[in-house]
Amino acid sequence: SQTIHQWPATLVQPVGSPLSLECTVEGTSNPNLYWYRQAAGRGLQLLFYSVGIGQISSEVPQNLSASRPQDRQFILSSKKLLLSDSGFYLCAWSPTRNYGYTFGSGTRLTVV
């Protein structure tokens, strides 16, 4: 069966520090991968999605970036965090483009 792993679960980082969040999927190949952010009490904002290795589409301009170095690995990064980057970051995958998503357990990021 397919599983999605996301880490770390929680992170407290100072303003201006770098960020790296990792997401991996097991039990499938060539998944579509997604990064979402959920601010406190708010809805879901799509940040990036990827349909293949090295293929990244950005939905919202910001100081975040994403990379997909391997088929089942998706990384969210920042060189310098802002206070506004705080939130709950969710990775998700789907087997094809017209299928629902399965979400990882999420990373709660607090920038101080």
Place this chain on the structure above:
Amino acid sequence: ELKVEQNPLFLSMQEGKNYTIYCNYSTTSDRLYWYRQDPGKSLESLFVLLSNGAVKQEGRLMASLDTKARLSTLHITAAVHDLSATYFCAVLDSGAGSYQLTFGKGTKLSVIP
């Protein structure tokens, strides 16, 4: 651009009562998903609705889809406290070949004893 609207955004209901959450969307789609999110947790898939007239039921929750009206409903029967959570609907947006899910803002449900 696909827009997904849920209402109500907040719902407080007594145990044992029935209620319906509505999800309207703006462009044609025949795939709609419902998710549940507990406080501080990730999203859990509840229902996948793939065609007009589709109805799915799990316990006290029943979801339906009317693609002609661009409307899905999530009906709660005889609510219990364990159903307290935020419920999201999401619609597949196949416009411009993107095939992304567009989420509603979520309905925060509180079931009061």
